[in-house]
Amino acid sequence: MATYQRSKIKFESKTVQSESGRCIGMFEIDCIPPPAGAERTFVYEKEAAPMIQQHFMQAEELAGLLAGAAKPGEILDSAILLDDLAAQFGFTNLVIDEKNLPLIWKNGSLCFTVTVSYMVLYMVWEIKATAAEQFTDGTTTWPKDDTVATFRIMVPHSYTFRRDYQWNPGCCMGDRRIKEPDIHGPFPAYYLDIRLPRFWKSKPGWDLWPRIEFKDKDDK
Secondary structure, eight states, X not given: OEEXXXXXEEEEEEEEEEEEXXXXXXXXXXXXXXXXXXXXXXXOOSEEOOEEOGGGOOHHHHHHHHHHHOOTTOOOXXXXXXXXXXXXXXXXXXXXXXXXXXXXXXXXXXXXXXXXXXXXXXXXXXXXXXXXXXXXXXXXXXXXXXXXXXXXXXXXXXXXXXXXXXXXXXXXXXXXXXXXXXXXXXESOOXXXXXXXXXXXXXXXXXXXXXXXXXXXXXX
């Protein structure tokens, strides 16, 4: 558990779970008008940043948090505090690199309206803020070691690209067809570093679980 003290508040962080964000639309390719169809490009963020889960932060908690964490003469708000916590705990932004998008996804699909999106996977960190010393804000006093607030910060961890298909009867005659979405990723790819006995040989290149080749212990 990492800790950081800012003025009269001590912050402690720990991971609690992972959580997927929304699908962020990048572009859409329609089969209408024929023969080439049409493409629509959306305005979207190309970088995901850490963010506070608002439903875990009560208004009275935020007021006490800002009062206790403010340095002498400082006007502290939640954005400044989040940036400071991100820097101290190593919470960084995640760049959505469009170079990882398959080139073939720029093509349309006969009979379908195709939407290409990305989805960010976040690691959720619980932040516990306690009073490092007694302080007062208005009519409320927090004694030393009292819990001022407990809240959560979502930190972007990785992202995947997604291609969805919606049947467009204006492009093709016949019954409605269903096409499952395509998933590409995650990015960046993470690799496990596992120390194996010398008579085992592992192959790099797996994303989440290792593929292991067993070798006879007499095989050099």
